[in-house]
Amino acid sequence: MYKNNNYSGKDRIKGFLWLFFSLFILWLLLTSTFYYQEFWVGIVISFIIAITTHEFYIRLGFPPVTPKRFGFFILYIFILFWEIIRANLDVASRIIRPSLPINPGVVIIKTRLKSDLAKIILANSITLTPGTFTLDIQEDRLLIHWIDVRATAIEEATEIIGGRFEKYLRIIFQ
């Protein structure tokens, strides 16, 4: 997939525009001013970055935006944030207990997601959630370090670790 660089002109323009506007909105939020000098510097820098790197952006393969996908994405962010808070409290409580109640292990789970971007998001979400942490990815299998092993069979571990996120990611990316 690294060799295929023959994108059509329409794809290139679309990728360029998405990247340009997201970079520019990010610039406006960071500077939080509409003073014309900063405004024009932002436009020029976003333009240069977008024109040089839009190929990488297309290669990531973002799916087309629809209201359903967008809604589930917002829902996903809230679920992820809730899981992050739970993860932090869980690991913090393990750390401060004098007996250090850990039960670590390394397990394999399987994912049904196809696109690389979806797998990246799944792996990052797993790293952020309670006691699990992605060591390696190969094709459709993920190697997970688990601080409190509760299941060793692949299907069961997949359901406990990745099930919460995978059903949303499958709607967003397919």
Place this chain on the structure above:
Amino acid sequence: MTWGWWVTGFGVIFLFLGSLGIYRMPDVYNRLQAGTKCTTLGAFCAILGVGIIEPSWFWTTLIIAVFVLLTNPISSHAFGRASYMSSVSFCEKTKVNQSEDFCRDEDNDT
């Protein structure tokens, strides 16, 4: 205004617990667990608290916090993968180890 101090203080407590976890855990992988989990919320709350104290910085601090949230798991994944690839051993407490089944095909690795 005072809310900002509370949020920052909450974040600082979690950053402290993360450092304590790095000291107490038995091996690299468990240390990374502590280092990722606690510092994510710790850094997020500490940065966001500054934004609440100084409302004109709020959007800037929110973006910085979101970038910390996005990049923190990537850095810890890089550390974990590097330790796993250079076969750093797991501690004795480790119950299950399926990493031998997870053989890497060097030919498919582009």
